[in-house]
Amino acid sequence: MDAENSPRSEAAEAAAQAFIEQMGLSAEADGLPRIAGRMWGFFIIYDGSCSFAQLAERLQVSRGSISTNARMLRDLGILERVTRPGDRQDYYQLAENPFARLLLGYVERMRVSQRRAEQAQAQLPSDWQGAQRRLAEMQRFYHTAAASTTALIEALDADTH
Amino acid sequence: MDAENSPRSEAAEAAAQAFIEQMGLSAEADGLPRIAGRMWGFFIIYDGSCSFAQLAERLQVSRGSISTNARMLRDLGILERVTRPGDRQDYYQLAENPFARLLLGYVERMRVSQRRAEQAQAQLPSDWQGAQRRLAEMQRFYHTAAASTTALIEALDADTH
């Protein structure tokens, strides 16, 4: 596979392994499957693209899990599939700026929350003043947060180019 | 309880109920228990403080669940406990700016991720150039995101005062 480093070193391999496992745990805290986090960590450590079979071998999980989680990371814009002429295997590699892509998903969810507050505000009587005030606050929060995150994405993008 | 609105209206109650349920689902997506989200939603809709027993009654869950989830929301800085002289019951109410407090938790997790990348970078050989580059990128991302979020918190705070 492309995803290799040299020369081999015991300590380096152990550190890489630890990092990959930590990414797995971190993913769980974010509501992603642990394997998805490990795959992400793997691609951060090892260069280039890697085939399905090699991923399954390296991370010690079934091909089915690789298939499912690769699709998930692809949908999130973190991984992308690459193909090679004359090679039937699928290869995966990190997308351009995976973190920024992840943020886009957050922004979308913030917008959903904002709309939820908006809707509740419209449906509740205007004389429920406390509720109205807090829902307005909630709306403002999500609006501001979405704007701030969007700006962050642009800043990160600008830095890359 | 304090947490009441008037006058009662069928449609308004239904809308409130729907909002509370949606907050429960949203909490699940954030990795919080559904009941925690419902409690939060309840306090957004209804004014003032509310006792344990009343919460359990209103949300149709056990006292144990109320206890656990109230503590969780308290730890997150979303709810705060208030007491009344001559009343042995605990009452809960929304904290000052619950959303900003939630963000503080995010910032903390970003810092953890940044340190994780930092540590991996230090432990991996410097000639793993791809890994070093991507870990540096990861560090920069979390650093920037934490700074951006901190600024957002301050902006929200400033707006409140």
Add this chain to the structure above:
DNA sequence: TAGTTCGTTCAGTCATAACTAAACACAAGT
């Protein structure tokens, strides 16, 4: 002291979703 009324804790149940392994479908080679 016994009896209430709280909040907390904990063992047990249940639901959910990650994960596996096996079956499947498709493509290419022989």
Add this chain to the structure above:
DNA sequence: ACTTGTGTTTAGTTATGACTGAACGAACTA
């Protein structure tokens, strides 16, 4: 046609964690 090497789907297992209900402990009352 058969076989081999892919990726995907799915039935089944397992692990996890939310939730309940009951027991518990603490603080108050009589």
